Each structure stands twice: as C-alpha cells, then as structure tokens.
Amino acid sequence: MGRIPCCEKESVKRGQWTPEEDNKLASYIAQHGTKNWRLIPKNAGLQRCGKSCRLRWTNYLRPDLKHGEFSEAEEQIIVKLHSVVGNRWSLIAAQLPGRTDNDVKNHWNTKLKKKLSGMGIDPVTHKPFSHLMAEIATTLAPPQVAHLAEAALGCFKDEMLHLLTKKRVEFSPPSGSSAQHMVMDPALQNFPSEDKDGTIQRIKMGLSRAIMQEPNNSSDKSWDMMLSSGIADQQMDGFVGACGRSYQAVVDEFRYDVPSYGNEGEGSGWSPSMCTAGSTCNAVPGEQLPGRLHEKGDEHEHEHEDEGEEDEIANDARKGDGMLFGSECMLWDLPDDLTRIPIV
C-alpha cells in the first residue's frame, strides 16, 4: 500500500513560481497564516499542491529571510556545526537567522564542500585528507603504505587537479599495484605544461607526508575559537539542546575532530591559518603560503610566482618545519620512488 499523494499531480502546476502566484500566496498567508498547507493553495486560488506552497513560502517568500551572499562568519558557523551534526541542515540553519535549510544545503554543496576540499580537508569527516591517510597508514606495513600512497594519488588527483586548474582531467588509476609501476596514463603525459605552479609536486609531497605524519593531538583551541568567532554561548546552548546531545559531548567532539577553523588573530577564518589543531604549523595568518590551493578568484595568483618556489618547498620539507599543503602542516620523509611521477 503506497503513500497517499499529497495532491492530484495532474491538476497542479509545477515548476517555477510566477510573481502572480507569489503575490497570491503571500497575501493569503498574511491574512490567514500558515495553518493547514493542504488547504492553502485551494483557498488562495493556486493550482499548486500544499507542499509546493510550503516550500515556496519557507524558502523564498517568508519576510524574515535573508537573500544574498553568505558572510564569512556564516560560512564558518556552517562548517563548524556541520562537523558536529553532519547534514542536519535544519539544525544548522536554525543557528543562522534568515537562512533556510535549503539555503544552507545549497551553499554547502556548491561552495563550502569545494572550499574545504581545496584546503585539503575532507568535507565529510572534517579531517585533513592527510589525517585520514595517516590513520590508515599507521595500521599498515610499509609495502602497503606504498600501495596506499598510490591509491590515494589515484583517488584524489582528479579532484585536486580539477580544483587547481578548473578543468576536468580524466585519468585512469595506475594499473600496477607497486610503487615502481606508478606510471601515469597518457592524459597525464600532457600535464607538465599545466604543472607550472608545482601542483603535481605538491600533491606528491602532501600525500607522502601525510602517510608519514603522526596523528597529532587535538587541542582546545578550535572550540574556544568557535565560541569566540561567531557563535555566542547562548546560541550554542540552543544548538546543543536541539541536536539532542550534551554540551560536553559536543565540546568533546569538537576538540577531537575539528581542525582550527577559526582565526588565529584578526585575519580571515579561511586564511592559511586553518592548520590542524595542535599542528606545528607556524604560518602567519593572512600570509599567502606556497602550498595553499587556489580558490576561485585567485586562480592566477601564482602564475608568475618566483621560480624558486619548488626549492623553497623542498627546503621547508627537509627542515620538517610544517610546510602547508592544502590546509595543514605535514612532515616529508618518503623515499622518492614511492612518490615519483614521471614528468616528461
């Protein structure tokens, strides 16, 4: 027995709302409120189903809605709350006055996910990619670690390269399983011309560093930052209550899981200072670091950068003093043959 449809599909209009329909709905709700959505379209003279009306009202017509760009503070709140509750958009939206769950969800899917990925942070777990790799790698024997590095290159390179070049580059995973078989497919043979900024080198270094990196200790910093960078205590109380978990549980999860999204100082929350909590990174907030991945809008930023950049990266790496790859600091000490990508 199937569910009874909310309306007769044949008799209702679907698709974009016209200004006339908006007016009818808005003026009806202004007079009668939003009780019983099933009756609203009928009474308002609309050929729409109640569900469609509710959606239109809650996502677009409501007078208290904020339209337009998300502020940086809002973005930080979304990211932080998402790291605690995941895709519970309504919960997250409830902490952002004037924003709907649909807004938040769309913004997350179209912007924030990419932003985090571009910073080397897995948008699902909110951990740096390198952490995920390191967690797996610590349980593996050295030969398996080599395989992991290889697999990781296969998995991440498409996304990474797309983010960096804004071009879809199709690769097939290397067919061999050992590091010595790490020969890129023909598509990559053409890549060196696009690797002027050392993209491939960075990916190689980042992944291999990731594997060698010790999982680091978390700190209280991220939580403190969260409270100080946009979410008031009171707001957080409400949120913690709404997500059905104890305050301490949420705090603990933040302390354990979340990289330092917030500001180290007055700089932007999205600055390169978004290093892993407890990392040794000593990056200066706001300073453009060599390993930072590009964002839309600064795609050409590094086009003509100092040619000594690669040396600088290598030096940093040798010193082990926390060069930034994506968003965090990693150590570099993997044999060349595990990471070598032949560049023709």
Place this chain on the structure above:
DNA sequence: AAACGTCGCAACCGCGGGGTA
C-alpha cells in the same frame, strides 16, 4: 557568434516522525 560545459539556485521527491481519532 555559436556551441558546449559548468555552476548555482529553486523546486521536487520520497521518507519518516508526530499528532490525532
């Protein structure tokens, strides 16, 4: 200028929870 690809937003869909008779 046209064709094609990508992006972002609005809207839809199906499921599940809560309330009620």
Place this chain on the structure above:
DNA sequence: GTACCCCGCGGTTGCGACGTT
C-alpha cells in the same frame, strides 16, 4: 494499537545564467 494526515527533512533534479572554447 493502528491507520491516517500533516509537516519537516535531506537528497536529488531541472534549468537558467554564466563562462569557456
């Protein structure tokens, strides 16, 4: 206890706008 109704939620899709070739 259960059947039904209404509503909210999260995932997905459609389509116009915009950018690139």
